[in-house]
Amino acid sequence: MHITTRLEFDAGHRIPNHKSQCKNLHGHRYAIEITLSGDIITAENTSDNGMVMDFSDVKAIAKDAVVNVWDHAFLVYQHDTDVLNFLNTLPNHKTVVFPTVPTAENMAAEAFRILKARYQDTYGNHLKLEKVRLYETPNSWADALG
Numbered sequence: 001m002h003i004t005t006r007l008e009f010d011a012g013h014r015i016p017n018h019k020s021q022c023k024n025l026h027g028h029r030y031a032i033e034i035t036l037s038g039d040i041i042t043a044e045n046t047s048d049n050g051m052v053m054d055f056s057d058v059k060a061i062a063k064d065a066v067v068n069v070w071d072h073a074f075l076v077y078q079h080d081t082d083v084l085n086f087l088n089t090l091p092n093h094k095t096v097v098f099p100t101v102p103t104a105e106n107m108a109a110e111a112f113r114i115l116k117a118r119y120q121d122t123y124g125n126h127l128k129l130e131k132v133r134l135y136e137t138p139n140s141w142a143d144a145l146g
């Protein structure tokens, strides 16, 4: 069985060296969809009975590990020196330094890497992170698969 839940957040970024307008500082209302696989839990008289994982627990983990970290932050590539130096002049600015250029593809891959270890199987139901889908706009997204 597969389950998917979706969260949204706002963040700024730029793609240095982009051939068009994405080299400018700008922001998106991102959406992230988390897909897990596992057996349906059959544990009578428990809150999780009939679920792969409670959606609220799926979301709580994603918020804690990724969404709250990236929300209202500026995501900057670690080698984008001009922007990084500028952001470092702003007191208490929420800046997230990315190891890769913060494209939808790299953000999906980074979220997958962070979240993979966070979804732990507590009922022996073979819980597994299958996919992270990262929407940069309503029309464009990237999938990171396990």
Ligand SMILES: Nc1nc2c(c(=O)[nH]1)N=C([C@H](O)[C@H](O)COP(=O)(O)OP(=O)(O)OP(=O)(O)O)CN2
Residues within 6 Å of the ligand: 015, 022, 026, 102, 103, 104, 105, 136, 137, 138, 139, 140
């Ligand atoms: N493969 C990728 N291509 C592009 C990415 C990306 O992450 N992966 N990112 C960008 C820019 O960040 C840009 O902000 C988004 O580009 P675009 O889709 O052209 O933006 P629109 O606002 O025009 O999107 P609509 O869906 O048409 O509203 C560029 N390319």
Ligand SMILES: [Zn+2]
Residues within 6 Å of the ligand: 013, 022, 026, 027, 028, 136
């Ligand atoms: Zn963009």
